Amino acid sequence: MFGTAVIVFREVLEAALIIGIVAAATRGVAMRGRWIVGGLLLGLAGAGAVAALTDVIAAMAAGIGQEIFNATVLGVAVLMLAWHNIWMSKHAAQLSKQAKHMGTAIRDGRSECSALLVLIGVAVLREGAETVLFLHGIAASTSGNATPMLLGGAMGALAGAAVGYATYFGLLRIPLRWFFISTAGLVLLLAAGLASQAAGFLIQADLIPSLVTPIWDTSSALPETSLGGALLHSLIGYQARPAGMQIGFYFATLGAIALGMKYGTSKSR
Amino acid sequence: MGYLARQLVRYLLLFAVSVPALAYATDGDYTLVIENHRFQPESLLVPAGKKIRIAVENRDATAEEFESHDLNREKVIPANGKAMIFIGPLEPGRYPFIGEFNEKTAQGTIVAQ
Numbered sequence: 001m002f003g004t005a006v007i008v009f010r011e012v013l014e015a016a017l018i019i020g021i022v023a024a025a026t027r028g029v030a031m032r033g034r035w036i037v038g039g040l041l042l043g044l045a046g047a048g049a050v051a052a053l054t055d056v057i058a059a060m061a062a063g064i065g066q067e068i069f070n071a072t073v074l075g076v077a078v079l080m081l082a083w084h085n086i087w088m089s090k091h092a093a094q095l096s097k098q099a100k101h102m103g104t105a106i107r108d109g110r111s112e113c114s115a116l117l118v119l120i121g122v123a124v125l126r127e128g129a130e131t132v133l134f135l136h137g138i139a140a141s142t143s144g145n146a147t148p149m150l151l152g153g154a155m156g157a158l159a160g161a162a163v164g165y166a167t168y169f170g171l172l173r174i175p176l177r178w179f180f181i182s183t184a185g186l187v188l189l190l191a192a193g194l195a196s197q198a199a200g201f202l203i204q205a206d207l208i209p210s211l212v213t214p215i216w217d218t219s220s221a222l223p224e225t226s227l228g229g230a231l232l233h234s235l236i237g238y239q240a241r242p243a244g245m246q247i248g249f250y251f252a253t254l255g256a257i258a259l260g261m262k263y264g265t266s267k268s269r
Numbered sequence: 270m271g272y273l274a275r276q277l278v279r280y281l282l283l284f285a286v287s288v289p290a291l292a293y294a295t296d297g298d299y300t301l302v303i304e305n306h307r308f309q310p311e312s313l314l315v316p317a318g319k320k321i322r323i324a325v326e327n328r329d330a331t332a333e334e335f336e337s338h339d340l341n342r343e344k345v346i347p348a349n350g351k352a353m354i355f356i357g358p359l360e361p362g363r364y365p366f367i368g369e370f371n372e373k374t375a376q377g378t379i380v381a382q
Binding site for chain 1: 354
């Protein structure tokens with residue numbers, strides 16, 4: 001039961017952190033709650049569909065369809081985070097002014113909200129599909145009583161969601177003066193980490209070279225299987241043995257979004 | 270999901286991915302079989318310093334996830350399905366891997382020489 005809980009927790013953690021961070025980062029945007037829930041539901045439905053289609057996806061492109069699918073999903077998430085951050089950098093001043101007056105929200109948050117929907121949808125989709133497959137495997141192979149295993153799955157999912165909630169409420173406690181800069185920083189690192197993961201899948205599919213592998217090896221000091229390693233992996237894209245190409249993707253994404261934020265802000269002023 | 274929808278997804282994905290996939294080829298070809306939540310063979314000897322293509326065949330009725338932190342790989346192998354995993358070029362050494370969905374039994378090692 002606890003083995004199941006741990007695996008499900010690991011799968012849920014990343015999506016929960018993404019949702020917690022962007023939910024906090026979009027504070028003050030009109031009707032964002034509805035869009036977040038919408039993204040969550042769409043993601044869950046998509047996860048079921050992807051799980052059902054695993055065999056079809058896996059057989060694509062001479063057996064590397066899954067990598068291409070995962071890299072695409074991650075790429076969409078990176079684009080949405082980038083869009084979010086650039087949009088926020090334009091509106092941060094307005095948002096922080098209005099967030100002081102409780103209950104008011106900026107009106108032109110509509111385009112931002114659709115990005116939010118897509119982002120949360122794809123975040124839930126990828127990890128959710130793996131969870132569905134894992135739980136299905138348990139239900140199918142445990143003849144007789146699958147209840148303890150499924151209970152473990154529910155525990156893992158709840159624990160993951162709790163981390164997401166803690167992140168959300170923790171971020172909301174940051175004083176308004178630093179709030180937008182710190183959430184923007186978190187989103188920036190999140191996007192870079194996802195870009196590095198996408199590169200990992202493209203390397204796994206042999207579509208791009210790995211360059212120097214690994215650049216460093218901290219697998220004995222801080223393994224990704226440890227709680228700290230898993231948290232850092234989800235938050236800033238930490239990897240114990242990254243490939244050179246992944247580091248390249250990481251910093252290219254970091255730089256591109258930072259430039260976009262700078263350019264976007266100066267243009268609107 | 271209906272047959273037509275599956276076919277539609279199949280062709281859309283195939284169209285999207287076939288071009289880059291065809292442009293790359295690698296040397297080496299090994300097979301791993303998953304049966305009763307175990308890998309066969311449990312130890313796979315491969316040459317070091319070369320890019321290697323491993324075909325993984327899952328004969329179980331449930332999906333499995335091939336995962337190796339040492340190799341930096343993670344991939345779902347569908348129930349009664351096949352998938353391709355590219356690894357290397359590797360330094361000589363031992364690289365353990367597991368089936369994450371059945372961690373207790375599904376364990377193996379790739380040995381690069």
